[in-house]
Amino acid sequence: MNARGLMRALPTMLRVSFAESVAYRAEMFVWVLSTTMPLVNMVLWMAVAKSAPVGHFGQADFVGYFLATFAVRQLTSAWAAWLINWEVKQGTLAMRLLRPISPLWGYASDNVAGFPMRVVVALPVVLLSIALVGAHKAVPQHAWQWGLFLVAVLGGWAITFLANVAIGALSLFLDSSQKMMEVWMVLFFVCSGYMYPVEFLPDGLRTVIDWLPFRYQMGLPVELMTNAHDLPTALGLVARQWAWVLGMGALAVGLWKQGVKCFAAFGG
Amino acid sequence: MISVHGLRKHYKVHKRPPGLKAALRSLFHRTYTSVKAVDGISFDIRPGERVGFLGPNGAGKTTTLKVLSGLLHPSEGEVRVDGHVPRLREEAFLKKIMLVMGQKQxxxxxxxxxxxxxxxxxxxxxxxxxxxxxxxxxxGLLEIGDLIGKPTRQLSLGERMKCELAAALIHRPRVLFLDEPTIGLDVSMQATMRTFIKDYNEKYGATLILTSHYMDDVAALCPRVIVIDKGLLSYDGSLEALVQRVRPEKRVVLRLSEVVDASRLESLGKLVTHEAGTAVLQVKQDAVNATISRALSGLPVTDLTVENAPLEEVMSELFAENKARRLQTAESVPA
Known part of the structure; x- marks a missing residue:
């Protein structure tokens, strides 16, 4: 589909996806509960930092960091890999492939459509963070910080979504790639800054993690939200993040295009 | 509108026997077999034609439709739909077609x-x-005014299928592939769907390929049928000619006012069924007139009709013929 047609179709796609995402109210509530891991981590790390700071993180710093992690997780999560695996196994991907628009736009729309609801969940947590630890540890303080934070959130979501597509596309070759997604998620939890700030890792390991995509999915937006970097450092990290967006994009689209050729359209 | 030449679609399938031992062995060593879903079929379809695609389960009908709609890449052969190569899935192509699958929504x-x-x-x-x-x-035509505002999950199968068809036709496709569109529907719903599909074809000149195990669908909609069996094309022509070829005999259905002895009926032709008040005779075409005369003069007939053999019987006989031919061919090939 050409860009103009896509721009005309996207608002309706997003509206319909939003209607789908709010169809089950109970499911939404369960989903909110399932994203509270950063709050658990916050309590644990606050206990660790009770007697003395960990690195330069005192109790208030952990509160600011993990409430930011909660908010960023709401804004950058994606689940396309599970959906693609399901649709490949069931053969229902066929219905998407029959339409004159890439299914990837459909998956993106399904993921983005829940955004307003996720902002509704994240916003009170951010306000709580400001009340507890002060604005300087909870939200960006300058216009450039806000700008880079928003770019980093977009980049974090893009890497997460495109990694989902790349791994999901592997199911077109292997019948199922759900276990690979689980491995990816484990690496994400360990390497992204989701369980603890990446600066706690030893120097050698941290250098490796700086070259992997995980930190740019979660840690970088959280660090920018809590004002952890000066402008040159922030610019360098955001540039590295967007290099990952481009690389992951090329990988995802390449795997998808090749994978669709192998689609067996099971059933029916 | 549609041209298919030498189309083949072969799948690699992993085979293993049931059980834990076999499951463990399959971790280290897998046996694959090649399944010839479609094995070299060719046909052409003109714009606006309605064609029935027939064959037993696993014959390759749905695979062919999926290749024609661009979902599957052919292993070999040339396929064109309104000038497009389906596997390229160009936007202009996808806007012209739709595949409706009775078992997918x-x-x-x-x-x-x-x-x-x-x-x-x-x-x-x-x-x-x-x-x-x-x-x-x-x-209006599908009578779904009351349905389109209810959540899909709360609709019955028939209601859903009518809405499914409406969703498929919003963009007025010029080529419509229908894969068992009436599966699971009751008789009246099936009739509604058939009427609607025929009207759509006539109004918009859409080309239509239909697969269905309900022969009434095929008889009502498709003047031409293509039969595939085990991935091979075994017949392409009019439905009437297929019936003539496989079952040239006619059925004479007699309604009788009193009980008649079977031996009297058997003297007129082959007795197919004989129940209270009704007898069905199978007779050669050139003997139909004579049989009718004899029946009217010698039996207490209140009503009489002449019919072709039911399509279900015609098809099962054709498939049995094909199977016998394959077995014969396999036996004649030296080991």
Whole structure:
């Protein structure tokens, strides 16, 4: 589909996806509960930092960091890999492939459509963070910080979504790639800054993690939200993040295009 | 409109026996076999034709439809639909076609069908006026006015299928592939669907390929049939000629006012069924007139009709013939 047609179709796609995402109210509530891991981590790390700071993180710093992690997780999560695996196994991907628009736009729309609801969940947590630890540890303080934070959130979501597509596309070759997604998620939890700030890792390991995509999915937006970097450092990290967006994009689209050729359209 | 030449689609399938031992062995060593779903078929279809695609389960019908709609890449052969190569899935091609599968749905499960219609309007870039006209027409013909506002999951199978068909036609496709569109529907719903499909074909000149295990669908909709069996084309021509070829005999159905001895009926032709008040005789075509005369003069007949053999019987006889031929061929090949 050409860009103009896509721009005309996207608002309706997003509206319909939003209607789908709010169809089950109970499911939404369960989903909110399932994203509270950063709050658990916050309590644990606050206990660790009770007697003395960990690195330069005192109790208030952990509160600011993990409430930011909660908010960023709401804004950058994606689940396309599970959906693609399901649709490949069931053969229902066929219905998407029959339409004159890439299914990837459909998956993106399904993921983005829940955004307003996720902002509704994240916003009170951010306000709580400001009340507890002060604005300087909870939200960006300058216009450039806000700008880079928003770019980093977009980049974090893009890497997460495109990694989902790349791994999901592997199911077109292997019948199922759900276990690979689980491995990816484990690496994400360990390497992204989701369980603890990446600066706690030893120097050698941290250098490796700086070259992997995980930190740019979660840690970088959280660090920018809590004002952890000066402008040159922030610019360098955001540039590295967007290099990952481009690389992951090329990988995802390449795997998808090749994978669709192998689609067996099971059933029916 | 559609041309298929030497189409083959072979799958590699992993085979293993049941049980834990076999499951463990399959971790280290897998046995694959090649399944010839479609094995070199050719046919052409003119614009506006309605063609029935027939064959037993696993014959390759659905695989062919999936290749024609661009979902599957052929292993070999040349396929064109209105000048497009389906496997390239060009936007212009996808806007011209639709595949309706009785066992798969495009309707959004948690939302009313109206939302899927609106989504399709946006994706197919249908002008608003045309969308309104088409939707009004579809809602009227399929009588789905009360349904399109209810969540899809709360609709019955038949109601869902009617909405599914409406969603498929929002962009007025010129080529319609229907894969068992009436599966699971009751008799009256099947008739509604058939009438609607025929009307759509006649009004818009759409080309239509239908697969169905309900022979009534085929008889009502398809003047031409293509039969495939084990991936091979075994017949391409008119339905009438197929019946003549496989079962040239006619059925004479007699309604009788009193009980008649079977031996009297057997003297007129082969007795197919004989129940209280009704007898069905099978006779050669050139003996139909004589049989009717003898029946009318010698039996207490209150009503009489002459019919072809039921299509189900014709098809099962054709498939049995094909199977016998394959076995014969296999036996004649030296080991």
């Amino acid at each position: 495009q309707l959004l499960w948690d939302l009313p069908p109206a939302e899927t219609f609106e989504l399709n309007r946006a994706i197919y870039d249908v002008p608003t006026l045309q969308y309104k006209q088409t939707l009004d027409e579809l809602v």
